[in-house]
Amino acid sequence: MALLQIAEPGQSTAPHEHRLAVGIDLGTTNSLVATVRNGIAVVLNDEHGRSLLPSVVRYRPDGSVQVGYEAQAQASLDPHNTIISVKRFMGRGIKDLPDVATLPYHFVDAPGMVQIKTAAGVKSPVEVSAEILRALKRRAEAALGGELIGAVITVPAYFDDAQRQATKDAARLAGLNVLRLLNEPTAAAIAYGLDNAAEGIYAVYDLGGGTFDFSILRLTKGVFEVMATSGDSALGGDDFDRRIYCWILEQAGLHAVTDHDKALLLAKAREAKEMLSEQPAVRITAVLSSGELIDLTLTEDTFNAMTESLVTKTLQPCRKALRDAGLKPADIKGVVMVGGSTRIPRIQAAVGEFFGQTPLNNLDPDKVVALGAAMQANVLAGNKGQDDWLLLDVVPLSLGIETMGGLVEKIIPRNSTIPLARAQEFTTFKDGQTAMMIHVVQGERELVSDCRSLARFELRGIPPMVAGAARVRVTFQVDADGLLSVTARELSTGVEAHIEVKPSYGLTDEEIARMLQDSYAHASEDMAARNLAEARVDGQRLLEATRSALATDGEALLSAEERAVIESLVAALERALAGDDLKAIKQATDALNQGTVEFAARRMDASVKRALTGHRLEEIDV
Amino acid sequence: MLDFNRNHFELFGLRPAFRLNRSEIDRAYREIQTEIHPDRFAHAGEAEQRLAMQWTARVNEAYATLREPFERARYLLELNGVQAMDARNTAMPADFLMQQMAWRERLEQAKAQADIASLQGLDQEVRAQADALERELAELIDERHDYAQAAETLRKYRFVDKLLAEVEAAYDEIEG
Numbered sequence: 160m161a162l163l164q165i166a167e168p169g170q171s172t173a174p175h176e177h178r179l180a181v182g183i184d185l186g187t188t189n190s191l192v193a194t195v196r197n198g199i200a201v202v203l204n205d206e207h208g209r210s211l212l213p214s215v216v217r218y219r220p221d222g223s224v225q226v227g228y229e230a231q232a233q234a235s236l237d238p239h240n241t242i243i244s245v246k247r248f249m250g251r252g253i254k255d256l257p258d259v260a261t262l263p264y265h266f267v268d269a270p271g272m273v274q275i276k277t278a279a280g281v282k283s284p285v286e287v288s289a290e291i292l293r294a295l296k297r298r299a300e301a302a303l304g305g306e307l308i309g310a311v312i313t314v315p316a317y318f319d320d321a322q323r324q325a326t327k328d329a330a331r332l333a334g335l336n337v338l339r340l341l342n343e344p345t346a347a348a349i350a351y352g353l354d355n356a357a358e359g360i361y362a363v364y365d366l367g368g369g370t371f372d373f374s375i376l377r378l379t380k381g382v383f384e385v386m387a388t389s390g391d392s393a394l395g396g397d398d399f400d401r402r403i404y405c406w407i408l409e410q411a412g413l414h415a416v417t418d419h420d421k422a423l424l425l426a427k428a429r430e431a432k433e434m435l436s437e438q439p440a441v442r443i444t445a446v447l448s449s450g451e452l453i454d455l456t457l458t459e460d461t462f463n464a465m466t467e468s469l470v471t472k473t474l475q476p477c478r479k480a481l482r483d484a485g486l487k488p489a490d491i492k493g494v495v496m497v498g499g500s501t502r503i504p505r506i507q508a509a510v511g512e513f514f515g516q517t518p519l520n521n522l523d524p525d526k527v528v529a530l531g532a533a534m535q536a537n538v539l540a541g542n543k544g545q546d547d548w549l550l551l552d553v554v555p556l557s558l559g560i561e562t563m564g565g566l567v568e569k570i571i572p573r574n575s576t577i578p579l580a581r582a583q584e585f586t587t588f589k590d591g592q593t594a595m596m597i598h599v600v601q602g603e604r605e606l607v608s609d610c611r612s613l614a615r616f617e618l619r620g621i622p623p624m625v626a627g628a629a630r631v632r633v634t635f636q637v638d639a640d641g642l643l644s645v646t647a648r649e650l651s652t653g654v655e656a657h658i659e660v661k662p663s664y665g666l667t668d669e670e671i672a673r674m675l676q677d678s679y680a681h682a683s684e685d686m687a688a689r690n691l692a693e694a695r696v697d698g699q700r701l702l703e704a705t706r707s708a709l710a711t712d713g714e715a716l717l718s719a720e721e722r723a724v725i726e727s728l729v730a731a732l733e734r735a736l737a738g739d740d741l742k743a744i745k746q747a748t749d750a751l752n753q754g755t756v757e758f759a760a761r762r763m764d765a766s767v768k769r770a771l772t773g774h775r776l777e778e779i780d781v
Numbered sequence: 782m783l784d785f786n787r788n789h790f791e792l793f794g795l796r797p798a799f800r801l802n803r804s805e806i807d808r809a810y811r812e813i814q815t816e817i818h819p820d821r822f823a824h825a826g827e828a829e830q831r832l833a834m835q836w837t838a839r840v841n842e843a844y845a846t847l848r849e850p851f852e853r854a855r856y857l858l859e860l861n862g863v864q865a866m867d868a869r870n871t872a873m874p875a876d877f878l879m880q881q882m883a884w885r886e887r888l889e890q891a892k893a894q895a896d897i898a899s900l901q902g903l904d905q906e907v908r909a910q911a912d913a914l915e916r917e918l919a920e921l922i923d924e925r926h927d928y929a930q931a932a933e934t935l936r937k938y939r940f941v942d943k944l945l946a947e948v949e950a951a952y953d954e955i956e957g
């Protein structure tokens with residue numbers, strides 16, 4: 160017989176359902192998934208107890224896919240079909256890749272983003288990344304015993320809009336509901352800050368496999384505020400590997416090597432580099448496909464000398480971020496070291512020297528990002544603990560549009576806090592001009608040609624006027640994921656031509672739908688069932704949100720009639736959710752959404768008022 | 782109902798003054814964000830989330846204006862009916878312009894020679910003038926309420942502020 164349950168006084172009788180949410184560190188070299196369990200963030204291991212998933216995907220001729228260690232083991236045997244460090248290709252065209260020559264892949268130059276020809280067909284980096292995410296999703300759902308309501312996915316802070324958009328697309332393709340794209344150093348700061356109850360100004364130095372980020376944060380009473388961020392989205396451990404690789408070729412007098420040998424020597428180079436973090440010299444041996452034997456000894460001094468310029472290169476973004484934040488190295492209370500490459504002794508020394516203090520290494524540099532992401536996912540999923548915190552992050556690179564003469568007019572300067580919207584007015588150049596080309600760019604340089612082009616669109620239907628009379632307002636909006644959307648409208652005549660663009664690197668919804676359909680064809684999952692499940696989650700979520708809003712504020716903010724209307728919409732949604740009719744669920748959800756707009760506005764106003772009275776009182780005698 | 786159009790100072794519960802303590806602005810900002818940030822509404826209905834997003838964007842905009850001396854002064858003048866940056870107001874004392882030109886030449890030189898030390902020297906000089914102009918603005922706006930005169934000072938300040946931004950950019954360029 161089941162025992163009767165009795166709730167604690169003052170608690171709701173409905174047991175608070177823990178919503179399954181995870182944080183995913185989608186790394187260049189390694190990926191991880193973590194969650195908050197019983198209030199503690201933990202990394203979820205695979206069935207062999209391994210926490211890392213190598214970010215390696217291998218495509219087989221029969222269309223099957225291997226991910227992780229399995230794929231990594233085949234890298235040098237099947238170099239063309241085994242994709243390593245795919246993160247470096249996200250949102251990038253072929254001309255953006257500096258090292259195509261050392262890569263064994265058959266690239267296809269597609270508009271926007273490169274693609275790779277594999278035994279299983281041409282794959283975009285978004286699809287390859289989606290395989291990694293799918294593997295982690297499966298791992299998490301097996302470990303947690305249920306479907307995830309969502310995930311926080313981390314991205315390098317210095318990722319531009321195209322790279323972020325590509326990451327979000329990959330997550331959607333993997334069937335993940337993205338709660339937030341979170342900057343990697345910010346995730347690390349959350350994990351570090353909460354673990355150590357840190358207050359003050361901290362820096363995060365994150366050197367991973369393919370990217371470098373440096374962020375400065377102010378931690379005050381539960382608020383994590385990013386003051387400045389900088390970095391290099393194409394600098395990491397891979398570059399150190401390549402220096403060793405080139406050194407091997409040089410020492411052995413090799414010129415051209417096969418793709419198999421390339422992959423083999425790169426793996427050997429990485430192994431040697433990692434061993435040098437523990438010992439002063441390392442022997443490198445390999446047998447090439449020609450039968451030739453490589454046998455070399457690399458000392459730490461030689462390694463340091465050949466990589467010194469890479470180490471120095473990481474200090475430039477540090478200087479830049481300090482300048483942007485108006486700080487000196489001595490103002491930094493602690494430098495948190497993140498990423499596998501910070502294990503290199505020379506890196507530790509250089510950072511220590513630059514900041515005049517011993518860097519902080521008390522968290523596992525491989526896991527800290529995933530743990531921080533899990534903590535944020537837990538908050539965003541609505542599993543609130545007592546200690547709540549707030550994150551205020553920034554855009555890493557300035558956003559602007561092209562003006563006369565190929566110059567950039569900045570609309571949003573780098574390090575602006577997100578989410579944000581900013582508008583600027585422009586006018587026509589010629590008499591009678593009825594269209595305007597709007598070219599959206601990202602970057603710090605003055606010339607359009609030196610910045611990254613994000614999108615181009617044309618605003619048509621401007622009434623003919625003399626030059627300079629039209630007023631076109633261009634609005635940039637950056638959401639909490641750091642993603643941009645742009646709107647333009649002509650104001651002077653009241654005629655509103657209105658257009659909204661997402662930067663061109665993102666996939667359209669149709670493309671995602673098609674790719675999803677394709678992947679389900681393989682996994683033999685049912686698209687319709689999936690849609691129904693998603694609609695149910697949305698409906699359930701809204702239902703809970705509305706019930707809790709009614710319970711807290713219904714009395715104070717609604718008249719009896721207003722409340723009755725909302726309650727009837729709630730009841731209608733409950734009825735729909737009891738059935739299996741997708742359309743009915745969607746309609747009832749929409750209706751409740753519509754019906755609570757005014758209530759929501761009143762609740763927001765109440766929040767703002769509360770915020771104001773909070774500090775007004777203290778300010779009276781200032 | 783709260784007015785979405787209340788001015789930035791009212792929104793932050795601050796006196797409308799040029800002389801504001803940066804930490805006062807920061808504290809007000811953090812307190813408001815704590816209540817209205819979209820993450821606070823992550824599990825709320827769609828409408829509330831959208832509103833939270835709009836409010837936060839609005840508060841971030843106010844913060845960006847209040848914390849930058851130039852933007853704050855321009856905004857204060859605007860509230861007092863003076864469009865300081867009106868394109869017709871371009872007159873500037875000759876000696877002031879000469880000084881600006883001399884500084885700009887030094888900037889170009891420092892850039893061409895990648896001379897960090899001379900860039901730092903220039904940085905200090907320009908910053909000193911910016912500070913002096915800020916003090917002048919504070920007096921004109923907060924004490925004398927002479928907004929027309931303040932507008933003139935603000936136009937000078939803009940020159941200096943822009944130059945400082947270019948000095949910053951030059952550091953980036955030289956140091957890579």
Ligand SMILES: Nc1ncnc2c1ncn2[C@@H]1O[C@H](COP(=O)(O)OP(=O)(O)OP(=O)(O)O)[C@@H](O)[C@H]1O
Pocket residue numbers: 185186187188189190246366367368369370371395396397429432433434436497498499500501502503524525
């Ligand atoms: N002991 C070590 N010494 C030197 N380098 C190491 C060591 N251990 C790991 N690395 C390097 O760290 C890198 C991987 O670090 P990490 O897992 O943090 O990167 P990632 O998160 O996958 O990449 P990113 O954050 O750039 O996307 C690899 O280049 C690896 O060779």
Ligand SMILES: [Mg+2]
Pocket residue numbers: 184186187343367368498528
């Ligand atoms: Mg990483």
